[in-house]
Structure formats: structure tokens, C-alpha cells
Amino acid sequence: MYAYIIRRLGSAVVVLFGISVVSFLLIYAIPADPARLIVGPKAPPSVVEGMRHQLGLDQPLPLQYIHYIWRLLHGDLGVSYSFNLPVLTMIGQRLWPTVELALGCWIAELIIGIPLGIYTARRARRMSDFILSALALIGISLPVFWLGLLLLYWFAFRVPIFPLGGFGGLRYLVLPSLTYGITGAAYYMRLLKSSMLEVMEQDYVRTARAKGAGESRVTWRHVVRNALIPVVTFGGIDFSYLLTGVILIESTFNWNGLGTLAYTAIQNIDIPVIMGTVLLVAVAVVVFNLIVDILYAVIDPRIRYS
Amino acid sequence: MAQPLLEVRDLKKYFPIRRGVFQRTVGHVRAVDGISFTVAQGETLGVVGESGCGKSTMGRTILRLLEPTAGEATFDGADLFKMSKSQMRAMRRQLQMVFQDPYASLNPRFTVMETLSAPLKIHGLYPSPKERERRVHEMLERVGLSPEHARRYPHEFSGGQRQRIGIARALMVEPRLIVLDEPVAALDVSVQSQVLNLLKDLQNEYGYSYIFVAHDLSVVRYISHRILVLYLGQMMEWAETDDLFAHPLHPYTQALLSAVPVPDPDQKRERIILQGDLPSPANPPKGCPFHTRCPVAMPVCSEQRPTWSEVRPGHFVACHLHGGPSTEGGAS
Amino acid sequence: MESLHPQPVPVSMPAREASRPSLSRRLWRSVRTYPMLYVGGLIVLLLVIAAVFAPVLAPHNPDTQFQDIGLNAEGTPVGPNATFPFGTDSVGRDVLSRLLYGARVSLIVGIVSTLINLLLGVVIGLISGYFGGWVDNVLMRITDVILAFPVLLLSMALVAVVGPSLWTVLWVIGVVGWGTMARVVRGQVLALKEFEYVQAERALGASHGRIMFRVILPNLMGPVIVLSTLNVGANILTEAGLSFLGIGIQPPTPSWGNMIQEGIQTYTFAPWTMWFPGLALVLAVLGFNLLGDGLRDILDPHSATRR
Ligand SMILES: Nc1ncnc2c1ncn2[C@@H]1O[C@H](COP(=O)(O)OP(=O)(O)O)[C@@H](O)[C@H]1O
Ligand SMILES: [Mg+2]
Numbered sequence: 001m002y003a004y005i006i007r008r009l010g011s012a013v014v015v016l017f018g019i020s021v022v023s024f025l026l027i028y029a030i031p032a033d034p035a036r037l038i039v040g041p042k043a044p045p046s047v048v049e050g051m052r053h054q055l056g057l058d059q060p061l062p063l064q065y066i067h068y069i070w071r072l073l074h075g076d077l078g079v080s081y082s083f084n085l086p087v088l089t090m091i092g093q094r095l096w097p098t099v100e101l102a103l104g105c106w107i108a109e110l111i112i113g114i115p116l117g118i119y120t121a122r123r124a125r126r127m128s129d130f131i132l133s134a135l136a137l138i139g140i141s142l143p144v145f146w147l148g149l150l151l152l153y154w155f156a157f158r159v160p161i162f163p164l165g166g167f168g169g170l171r172y173l174v175l176p177s178l179t180y181g182i183t184g185a186a187y188y189m190r191l192l193k194s195s196m197l198e199v200m201e202q203d204y205v206r207t208a209r210a211k212g213a214g215e216s217r218v219t220w221r222h223v224v225r226n227a228l229i230p231v232v233t234f235g236g237i238d239f240s241y242l243l244t245g246v247i248l249i250e251s252t253f254n255w256n257g258l259g260t261l262a263y264t265a266i267q268n269i270d271i272p273v274i275m276g277t278v279l280l281v282a283v284a285v286v287v288f289n290l291i292v293d294i295l296y297a298v299i300d301p302r303i304r305y306s
Numbered sequence: 307m308a309q310p311l312l313e314v315r316d317l318k319k320y321f322p323i324r325r326g327v328f329q330r331t332v333g334h335v336r337a338v339d340g341i342s343f344t345v346a347q348g349e350t351l352g353v354v355g356e357s358g359c360g361k362s363t364m365g366r367t368i369l370r371l372l373e374p375t376a377g378e379a380t381f382d383g384a385d386l387f388k389m390s391k392s393q394m395r396a397m398r399r400q401l402q403m404v405f406q407d408p409y410a411s412l413n414p415r416f417t418v419m420e421t422l423s424a425p426l427k428i429h430g431l432y433p434s435p436k437e438r439e440r441r442v443h444e445m446l447e448r449v450g451l452s453p454e455h456a457r458r459y460p461h462e463f464s465g466g467q468r469q470r471i472g473i474a475r476a477l478m479v480e481p482r483l484i485v486l487d488e489p490v491a492a493l494d495v496s497v498q499s500q501v502l503n504l505l506k507d508l509q510n511e512y513g514y515s516y517i518f519v520a521h522d523l524s525v526v527r528y529i530s531h532r533i534l535v536l537y538l539g540q541m542m543e544w545a546e547t548d549d550l551f552a553h554p555l556h557p558y559t560q561a562l563l564s565a566v567p568v569p570d571p572d573q574k575r576e577r578i579i580l581q582g583d584l585p586s587p588a589n590p591p592k593g594c595p596f597h598t599r600c601p602v603a604m605p606v607c608s609e610q611r612p613t614w615s616e617v618r619p620g621h622f623v624a625c626h627l628h629g630g631p632s633t634e635g636g637a638s
Numbered sequence: 639m640e641s642l643h644p645q646p647v648p649v650s651m652p653a654r655e656a657s658r659p660s661l662s663r664r665l666w667r668s669v670r671t672y673p674m675l676y677v678g679g680l681i682v683l684l685l686v687i688a689a690v691f692a693p694v695l696a697p698h699n700p701d702t703q704f705q706d707i708g709l710n711a712e713g714t715p716v717g718p719n720a721t722f723p724f725g726t727d728s729v730g731r732d733v734l735s736r737l738l739y740g741a742r743v744s745l746i747v748g749i750v751s752t753l754i755n756l757l758l759g760v761v762i763g764l765i766s767g768y769f770g771g772w773v774d775n776v777l778m779r780i781t782d783v784i785l786a787f788p789v790l791l792l793s794m795a796l797v798a799v800v801g802p803s804l805w806t807v808l809w810v811i812g813v814v815g816w817g818t819m820a821r822v823v824r825g826q827v828l829a830l831k832e833f834e835y836v837q838a839e840r841a842l843g844a845s846h847g848r849i850m851f852r853v854i855l856p857n858l859m860g861p862v863i864v865l866s867t868l869n870v871g872a873n874i875l876t877e878a879g880l881s882f883l884g885i886g887i888q889p890p891t892p893s894w895g896n897m898i899q900e901g902i903q904t905y906t907f908a909p910w911t912m913w914f915p916g917l918a919l920v921l922a923v924l925g926f927n928l929l930g931d932g933l934r935d936i937l938d939p940h941s942a943t944r945r
Contacts, residue, residue, distance in 0.1 A: 018783035141924035146916035244788040266798040282786040398843030411834035
């Protein structure tokens with residue numbers, strides 16, 4: 001198992017290196033000239049040249065990459081073209097709202113998805129299972145930004161229970177989280193249902209049942225606990241979808257987080273900020289998946305890793 | 307005997323066992339561990355042993371579907387293991403294989419016509435589609451099917467028919483040597499003899515050489531000229547079929563033979579049941595690999611590997627009971 | 639193992655020829671067995687018809703601003719009525735006509751980007767799984783890298799640097815979203831290459847090209863088709879997301895995403911400007927999801943393609 005964990009760490013390092021190459025190439029291999037973007041379209045060529053030199057753009061690409069990595073490792077993600085602030089500072093300011101929203105979304109997903117998964121597994125092949133499964137498919141097909149607008153319309157505009165967007169206390173978190181919860185819960189529901197049905201077929205569950213253990217006792221003590229393992233791993237895969245959802249939800253609900261930051265940066269073609277955000281998110285996905293995989297290896301040592 | 311068609315010398319195939327962070331090789335599965343034999347033109351060599359003793363690996367390694375660990379294989383004077391991949395690809399015209407499972411060895415998406423014309427296309431034989439078609443029809447008849455079958459898909463055939471298709475595929479390129487890896491093991495007993503008869507007839511007519519792999523002696527007896535008995539990737543005994551059945555020398559061969567139903571009830575043989583499990587080829591017993599299960603094992607058997615000796619003309623065995631004069635501390 | 643690769647769908651089992659029920663009964667039975675397949679297929683078919691025949695079906699020109707009959711006295715959009723079945727938008731354009739033309743954008747982007755995903759994913763997964771060793775290692779690390787970037791975010795960044803247009807969106811989504819396909823294909827190839835019929839091809843002396851493309855590839859088609867169908871839905875959503883953020887399809891070209899974006903200004907007093915494009919989007923994505931799930935039951939019963 002330790003060998004597996006160490007190898008898993010090794011491959012994560014390789015992937016992080018790949019991510020840095022991709023984001024570097026995106027910044028430097030684009031058609032637009034960053035120097036021109038900074039000094040503005042009217043600046044004379046000599047000024048542009050000066051800026052190019054200042055940014056190190058006149059150096060060979062591999063050398064630029066080494067500088068880039070060097071700066072990254074020192075936490076220097078560059079300076080925003082439009083705000084003239086360090087990208088890291090800007091990201092730092094927006095990080096907490098996004099983390100809060102992501103947590104809210106994830107919890108909403110679990111709160112909706114897990115009970116429905118257990119319920120449909122216990123009622124498999126009955127009418128309620130059929131209806132809920134159909135609803136789940138619709139949930140998966142809903143665009144989050146549109147669902148967000150619908151919820152805003154009904155629960156903030158028509159019936160003003162919740163604020164019309166913005167970042168603040170818990171009250172502000174409810175609608176955005178619910179939005180994502182509705183679209184994402186279906187995955188957890190389906191996953192838990194199929195993994196529960198699988199576990200229920202296993203010998204030890206049948207034995208427990210034959211010994212006369214009550215149905216709900218069997219469900220809770222044996223089935224749910226074992227069936228949750230694949231749900232945990234799915235959390236790792238889900239993380240990347242979660243972040244996508246968060247970007248769109250932030251823009252729908254005027255939530256002042258990383259998604260809005262990236263969105264504004266894109267409007268201004270503020271490349272260091274765009275790439276800083278993209279890089280951060282990709283790194284977060286890799287690290288998160290690494291943690292989930294390692295946890296999984298620790299929880300479930302039956303699996304042979306080769 | 308004249309120059310053999312195939313000569314295999316000291317063939318070894320080890321599969322590495324990898325462990326740890328850097329996937330270091332920590333050991334080997336000795337699937338084939340030093341096998342030598344010859345096959346003459348028109349001869350059938352039966353290869354027998356329990357499942358897991360390396361028969362399939364041996365066949366696949368000779369055909370370079372697996373890369374050998376050590377050894378030589380000379381086919382018609384050419385060293386197969388020294389050939390480049392492209393030379394080997396051309397060589398496959400002469401060396402073919404029939405697989406064990408007729409359900410898995412035919413591509414479910416190809417019609418019989420596609421399956422059988424593939425070898426012709428691959429080797430650029432019969433460039434015109436008309437001629438290829440004619441060849442396929444001929445071959446179907448040769449293996450006891452009818453030309454109408456060409457348009458069908460594998461799932462429309464029975465196991466026996468599928469195996470005929472598998473045989474036809476191997477024959478399409480007119481090979482000289484065919485490795486048959488348990489070609490009847492997956493078939494019903496009644497169908498087995500039909501397929502064996504077909505193989506025998508084809509050999510009589512066209513002079514193919516066969517390496518016929520099986521896990522029990524009764525199947526190979528009927529078709530083989532000589533039989534090679536393997537255990538844990540090593541050779542136990544090699545003799546003419548009649549000689550082997552009349553005078554089995556190795557205790558392992560005797561045990562295998564005792565399991566074969568006897569046609570004549572008067573000639574009762576006592577069934578020898580082997581004790582214990584088959585040891586792992588990753589960690590074969592020291593000395594004679596069979597000593598852990600041998601009913602007549604002696605102290606020396608766990609110490610020294612018996613030599614491979616020709617105890618009678620054409621009858622080879624690796625056993626301390628029959629060690630030639632050169633074996634020190636042999637049977638007494 | 640046998641059923642891991644799909645058998646040709648047994649549409650005509652000759653043995654049943656004699657007692658064959660009538661066509662309509664067989665169709666009904668098939669609909670009852672695979673309801674998702676048929677409902678999804680029907681939705682997708684309607685979508686294709688809407689997109690192909692948009693000029694014929696649309697009651698108005700999607701870009702015409704009906705300043706007179708299309709706007710109320712206060713200059714607000716008019717609700718659904720006989721002339722404008724789905725109402726008008728903030729500048730008096732017919733919502734239904736824009737929806738029909740928007741179907742074109744969704745379908746073109748969804749399908750073409752999926753084809754690019756498919757091509758890249760299949761080639762990379764096939765090479766990776768078939769050759770194994772260091773080739774596999776390198777290609778799979780590259781796949782890990784691409785999978786680390788959420789598709790929407792990386793597409794946002796790429797579109798931002800290249801500049802938004804239909805073609806950019808289509809290419810960007812195509813080039814960014816092949817990771818899952820590559821993984822699934824590789825897994826299938828690893829299993830398939832041990833099959834005896836693949837070994838048999840090697841024994842015949844077949845070239846790598848023949849084994850990869852003539853033998854393994856056709857047997858991958860089940861999972862690939864299922865995954866691609868689901869992928870079309872996902873890519874339609876990504877396009878809508880980009881257009882919603884204003885970096886996808888640019889107005890005045892109608893796309894459901896930018897229609898929802900424009901609807902934000904008016905939806906408190908003219909909710910249909912936002913409802914209809916959203917419903918169209920849900921329906922389209924649902925159609926592909928249903929079709930994909932339905933196809934899975936037939937083509938990929940062992941499910942290599944679960945997300
Ligand atoms: N690709 C492989 N990697 C590792 N071990 C293998 C491989 N193929 C076969 N073996 C091992 O080699 C031994 C011989 O297998 P095989 O040749 O299939 O035996 P047989 O055909 O006699 O049943 C077995 O112990 C098997 O587990
Ligand atoms: Mg075998």
C-alpha cells in the first residue's frame with residue numbers, strides 16, 4: 001500500500017508539471033501580445049519593446065518557462081494587467097467565498113442525493129423508484145445557471161424569502177447551494193442505489209437477513225456503510241464538476257468568488273488572472289483526487305494496486 | 307531421423323513479478339523452464355500436463371506471441387528467435403496456431419468469409435477478391451463445412467463448427483507447422499473425436515506438422531506420434547506414443563495414465579491419486595519439481611534436479627529412478 | 639467474458655421467423671423494453687428536425703426586431719400570442735424563431751465538438767492501451783493533465799485568448815473534452831487485447847494497424863457510441879454555459895445560452911424570455927442523456943461508460 005501511495009504521489013507531481021506547462025503555453029503561445037495588451041493599443045513600438053523586455057518575452061521559450069516555474073514556486077502568479085495587483089493577492093481575496101459556496105453545494109448534493117439513493121434502492125423497481133429515477137435524469141440535464149435564475153425568480157423575486165443574489169451570511173448560501181444540489185444529487189443517488197443493490201446481494205447481508213435481523217437494521221448496519229465506499233471515491237471525480245458548477249452559479253448569483261474573478265478577467269483579457277485561476281483550479285483538482293485516492297487505499301486495503 | 311522441421315532447445319519463458327514503488331522485479335513465474343524437443347515433417351507432438359504447467363506459454367513463445375526469455379527455436383534451418391518482427395510476420399505463413407476456446411477466438415463482428423480471407427489479405431496471397439472467395443469456399447469444404455456458411459457470423463455456429471472455422475483460418479495460408487492449444491478441450495466429447503479425425507485426415511493428406519497441446523493423455527494418444535509430458539514448466543518424459551503408454555517411466559506420467567479410462571476392463575490399472583496441490587511456478591520446489599507430490603519420492607529427489615536422459619532409444623525421462631549411469635547418487 | 643463485446647444486435651433471428659408477431663406489436667414491445675431509448679431518440683429527432691428545417695418552421699426572421707407589434711407601449715416584450723407563440727424578447731424579436739435557429743448552434747457545437755473529442759479520445763486511448771509500457775504512461779499522464787482542467791474553465795480561458803466565435807467554441811470544446819473518452823477506450827482496449835481473437839490476428843501476422851483499427855476498434859464501438867451520445871448533451875451544456883457568460887456564441891446569432899443571458903434583463907416582467915430557451919436546453923440535453931442511457935442497455939451492458 002505504501003508503494004502505491006508513493007507512486008500515486010509521483011504521478012501527481014508529473015501531472016502538476018504537465019499542468020504548469022499547459023498554463024505556461026496558454027499564456028505565452030497566444031496570438032495576442034501581452035506587452036501590447038498591457039501598454040494599450042496606442043503606445044509606440046519602442047514602449048511595447050520595453051515592456052516585452054521587462055516581461056522577459058524576448059527570451060527563448062524554455063528559459064521563459066524556467067522563470068515562470070521559478071516564480072510559481074515562490075507564489076508569484078504575476079500581476080493583473082487591469083488592476084495592477086498581484087494575482088495571488090486577488091485570488092486570496094476571492095478564495096474564501098468560493099470555498100464556502102463549494103462546500104454548500106457539496107453538502108446540498110449529499111443531503112439530497114444520499115437519502116434518495118437509499119430510498120430508491122430499498123424500493124427498487126417500484127413506481128416511486130421509477131419516478132425518482134426519471135426526475136434524476138432531468139436533474140442531470142438541467143443547466144445550473146438557468147435553474148439558479150428560476151429559483152431566484154420564485155424564491156427571491158416572487159416570494160422574497162431569500163436575497164436576490166450577492167455574498168453574505170447563510171441566507172445567501174441557500175439558493176446557490178440548492179441549485180447545484182438539485183443538478184448534482186442525481187449522480188450520488190444513482191451511484192448509491194446501484195452500489196447498495198450490489199451490496200444487498202452479498203452473502204453477509206443475506207446471512208444477516210436470514211438470521212432475522214430487521215430490514216432497516218440490515219440496511220443501516222450493513223448495506224449503507226459498505227455502499228458508501230464508492231460514493232466517497234466519486235467525491236474526487238465530482239470535484240471538477242463541482243468547480244464548473246460553482247463558476248456558473250457565482251455568475252448567476254453575483255457571488256464574489258473565483259468564478260466571478262475569472263469571468264471579469266476574461267472580459268478584460270486579463271491573462272495573468274485568467275491563467276492564475278485556471279492553474280489554481282487544476283492544481284486543486286489534482287490534489288483533491290490524490291487525497292481521495294490515498295484515503296481510499298487506507299480505507300479499503302482489499303484492493304490490489306498494480 | 308532426417309533434419310527435423312522444428313527444433314527447440316532449452317526454451318525458457320519467465321514472467322517477471324513486479325512490486326514496490328519502482329515496480330522492481332522481485333521474482334519470476336517460471337512458466338516454461340528449459341524445454342527441448344524436435345518435431346519432424348508430418349509429425350504430431352502431443353504435449354501434456356496439468357493446467358498451469360506452461361503448455362500455452364510454450365506454444366505462444368515458440369510462435370513469438372510472447373518474447374522468449376532464453377533458448378533457441380530453429381524452424382527449417384532458420385532461427386525464429388533471432389528474426390526481426392517483420393521477418394517473423396512473414397514467417398507466420400508457415401507457423402500457425404489454433405486456439406483453445408472456439409467462442410473467444412473468432413471475432414464476433416467478422417463473418418466467416420472475413421475471418422478466413424484475413425490471412426490471405428495479410429500475406430498478400432490471392433489478390434483478387436474472387437479468388438480469395440473461392441479459396442475460402444474450398445477451405446470450408448475441406449474442414450467439413452459448406453460454402454454457404456461463409457456469410458454467417460460466429461454466433462450462428464456450434465462449438466464444434468466454430469473450431470472447424472478456427473482450424474480453417476490456420477490452414478488458409480498453407481502452413482507447415484500448426485500449434486494446437488487444447489483445440490478440443492472446450493468441446494463435447496462426441497464432437498471432440500470428429501475434430502480429432504478431421505485433424506488427422508488433414509495431416510495425412512497435406513503433411514502438416516502439429517504440436518498438439520492437451521491436459522489429459524487420452525486425447526493426445528489418438529493423434530500423437532510422440533508425447534512430451536510437462537510439469538511446472540519442465541520436461542518429465544518424452545517418448546513414442548505406444549512406448550509411453552506401454553512403459554511409462556516417470557511417476558508423474560504413470561499418475562496421468564492411471565486417470566485414463568481403459569478400454570479393456572481386464573487390464574485393470576490402479577488409479578494413482580496425486581497428493582497435495584500443484585506448487586507455484588513462481589517458487590518451484592528444489593530438486594525434482596515433482597517430488598512434493600511423488601508417491602515414490604526419495605531423499606535425493608528434493609536435493610538434485612534429475613538429469614534428462616535417454617533410457618531407451620527415443621525414450622527420454624527426467625527421474626532419479628531412471629537416472630542414467632552419469633547421475634550421481636541415483637536410484638538404488 | 640463473451641458478452642463483454644456486443645454481439646451484432648439480433649434483429650433477425652431466423653429461428654423465430656414462423657411465429658413472428660406483427661410489426662406494430664413488436665415495436666410496442668421494444669418500446670416497453672427500452673423506453674428511454676425511444677423517448678430520447680424521439681426528442682433528438684425533433685431537435686434535428688427543428689435545426690434542419692429552422693428556416694421553414696420559424697414563423698419570423700430570428701433577427702427582425704418588431705419595434706411595433708413586438709413590443710408593448712412601454713417598450714417591454716409582448717407575451718405569447720398568435721403572432722409570437724413564445725412571445726418576444728427585449729428588442730421585439732420572435733423567441734420561437736430564435737429558439738429554432740438556436741437549435742442549429744446547439745446541435746452543431748454539440749455534435750462536431752463531440753466528434754473531435756471522439757477522434758482524439760479514441761486514437762489516444764487506443765494507442766495507449768494497445769502499446770502499453772512507456773507510451774501508455776506518457777499518454778495517460780497527458781490525459782490526467784487534461785482531465786485536471788474543468789472543461790468549462792479551460793474552454794473559457796482558451797476562448798478568451800483566441801476570441802469568441804462559433805468555430806472557436808466548437809474547436810475549444812472538442813480539443814479540451816477528450817479525457818474521459820481516452821480513459822474509457824484505453825480500459826476497453828486493455829481487456830480486448832487479451833481476447834483470443836486478437837491473439838489470433840497476431841498469430842496470423844497481422845500488422846499493428848490492422849489489429850488496432852480493423853479488429854479492436856469495431857469492438858469498442860458500443861461504449862464509444864454510448865459515451866459520445868452522453869457527451870453531446872454535456873457539450874451542449876458547456877456551449878450554453880460559455881454563451882451565457884458572454885464568451886461563447888456572440889449576439890445577434892441566437893444560441894440558447896445567450897438568449898438566457900439576455901433574458902436576465904427582462905425575466906422579472908417577461909419571464910418567457912428566459913423560460914423557453916432554458917426549457918429547450920433541458921429538453922435537448924435530456925434527449926441525449928436518455929438516448930445515451932438507453933443505448934447503454936443495448937450496446938454496453940457491462941457499463942464501461944458510467945461517469
Ligand atoms: N502473461 C502472464 N503473466 C504472468 N504469468 C503468466 C502469464 N501467462 C501465464 N502465466 C503463468 O504461467 C503459468 C503457465 O500458464 P499457461 O502457459 O497458461 O499454462 P497451461 O496452458 O499449461 O494451462 C501459470 O502459472 C500462469 O499463471
Ligand atoms: Mg493453456
